[in-house]
Amino acid sequence: MDWTEKYRPSSLAEIRGNDKARDALREWADTWEDHREAVVLHGSPGIGKTSAAHALASDEGWATIELNASDSRTKDVIERVAGEAAKSGTLTAGEAGRRVVILDEADNLHGNVDRGGSAAITSLVKEASQPMILIANEFYDMSNGLRNACQDIEFRDVSKRSIVPVLRDLCRKEGVEYDDAALDQIAEMNSGDLRGAIKDLQAMAEGRDRIGADDVVTGERDKTEGVFNYLDTVIKEAGAEEALKASYDVDETPDDLINWIEDNMPKDYEGEELAVAYDFLSNADRWLGRVRATQNYTFWRYAGDNMTAGVAAARREPKGGWTRYGPPSYWSKLGRSRGTRNKRDYIARRIAEAGGVSMSTARREILPHLSVMTHHCKNRELTVAMTAKYELEAKHVSFITGSGEDTNKVQSIVEDAERLREERAVENAGGAFDNAHAGDGAAPDSGSDDGEPAQAALDGADGESADGDDADEATDEADADDDSQSGLTDFM
Numbered sequence: 001m002d003w004t005e006k007y008r009p010s011s012l013a014e015i016r017g018n019d020k021a022r023d024a025l026r027e028w029a030d031t032w033e034d035h036r037e038a039v040v041l042h043g044s045p046g047i048g049k050t051s052a053a054h055a056l057a058s059d060e061g062w063a064t065i066e067l068n069a070s071d072s073r074t075k076d077v078i079e080r081v082a083g084e085a086a087k088s089g090t091l092t093a094g095e096a097g098r099r100v101v102i103l104d105e106a107d108n109l110h111g112n113v114d115r116g117g118s119a120a121i122t123s124l125v126k127e128a129s130q131p132m133i134l135i136a137n138e139f140y141d142m143s144n145g146l147r148n149a150c151q152d153i154e155f156r157d158v159s160k161r162s163i164v165p166v167l168r169d170l171c172r173k174e175g176v177e178y179d180d181a182a183l184d185q186i187a188e189m190n191s192g193d194l195r196g197a198i199k200d201l202q203a204m205a206e207g208r209d210r211i212g213a214d215d216v217v218t219g220e221r222d223k224t225e226g227v228f229n230y231l232d233t234v235i236k237e238a239g240a241e242e243a244l245k246a247s248y249d250v251d252e253t254p255d256d257l258i259n260w261i262e263d264n265m266p267k268d269y270e271g272e273e274l275a276v277a278y279d280f281l282s283n284a285d286r287w288l289g290r291v292r293a294t295q296n297y298t299f300w301r302y303a304g305d306n307m308t309a310g311v312a313a314a315r316r317e318p319k320g321g322w323t324r325y326g327p328p329s330y331w332s333k334l335g336r337s338r339g340t341r342n343k344r345d346y347i348a349r350r351i352a353e354a355g356g357v358s359m360s361t362a363r364r365e366i367l368p369h370l371s372v373m374t375h376h377c378k379n380r381e382l383t384v385a386m387t388a389k390y391e392l393e394a395k396h397v398s399f400i401t402g403s404g405e406d407t408n409k410v411q412s413i414v415e416d417a418e419r420l421r422e423e424r425a426v427e428n429a430g431g432a433f434d435n436a437h438a439g440d441g442a443a444p445d446s447g448s449d450d451g452e453p454a455q456a457a458l459d460g461a462d463g464e465s466a467d468g469d470d471a472d473e474a475t476d477e478a479d480a481d482d483d484s485q486s487g488l489t490d491f492m
């Protein structure tokens, strides 16, 4: 059995490393009758938000119902639960009949925004006759209205100091011996993610009576070895079916595997086969998105089929020789934790909307390119222009440029961008009847048409990626170029 489930805290007292949040949550519950507000628990994945919600309910003797915010059925269910409970509430005085709704992924309503998802959830939250606990990774990805309708409690990453004793305790309960250094290392590797640390510990304990410091390192190495073999099979030689079989031996989730394939496949594939393989990867990506939105892990299969059998089937001719495959780049890896993935996807969405390109072009080609050009805000003018065009907040600028969110540099860029946007709004108001902009809902854009790489990337149609080196080339070029040249015109 999964240790994270087996040892899931059953009472708030067992939640580690977030004492302040824990006390605030209890206080919220104890005073719920008076304020009747929902609460949102927010913070990185794996630090105990969902566990705290359930533990609280168990402490209070409340029944729970857990729903996913982006699921289209959620609204109906909440209405039913809230309605029913309201009725029974009149019969049973006191709290015995209380039900708490736990609403996961409250920051992931984008897919539903068009259909009024966020507004619908907000009004439910406001009207609910029962306590509601919302869970989010990124508080600021929630709509303004939804944020304002809730109290909020921040969960912080669980410090290494709090993780190690949990691991030690689990080892004792499971009768596994350990080196302190090994547990230290596991805690370190998982930087704040207690669930990740527990999962690593369990994986390492399998088939061993003792976890030594060496095992921790070996564990990592073995894992990578497996991926290289898998890549060799899928990219170089296997048919679809054989490729699928190889994927059963890899110790990586499809979420991680797609990054490995995406970064290494273009080293061997070219032309038409590359384009077809990219299509399969986009399909896989969509299935991964569905898993994230619904937590329905059976979809992983479809993601796996697309990225494995699909990529193998796209190959037109056998690939010989030896290729230097490498671990996923910084940019692909960023997708690994839900927090950063949300930020990355938010920016990609802004780029896609403003530039009329697909999300995947925005994410895989334009975003890395912008990042190189604005690294540490070195090209300030461009960074301001980008911030204005895509209407980015400080945290997004920080994400793209690598400069700290709270630094003066980033803050002043956001302010200047705001000013720039206002100036342009005034200019544009003057030319509101200008047909040249008719139907262009995006931020003002002079639409220069020279052949700069950034321009090409920003205009790039999705199907263009027949030459998979495009993105790399564009990035290299930007690196080598004088930054003030490339792409600037597009924002100005």
Ligand SMILES: Nc1ncnc2c1ncn2[C@@H]1O[C@H](COP(=O)(O)OP(=O)(O)OP(=O)(O)O)[C@@H](O)[C@H]1O
Pocket (backbone or CB within 6 Å): 003, 004, 005, 007, 008, 009, 014, 015, 016, 017, 018, 044, 045, 046, 047, 048, 049, 050, 051, 052, 135, 137, 158, 194, 195, 196, 198
């Ligand atoms: N603070 C904590 N104290 C004790 N156990 C924890 C804590 N955080 C995580 N865990 C362990 O990790 C598992 C998963 O945690 P949980 O699902 O509550 O995290 P989460 O913050 O809600 O993550 P996500 O945002 O991904 O849902 C729990 O079942 C428990 O075993």
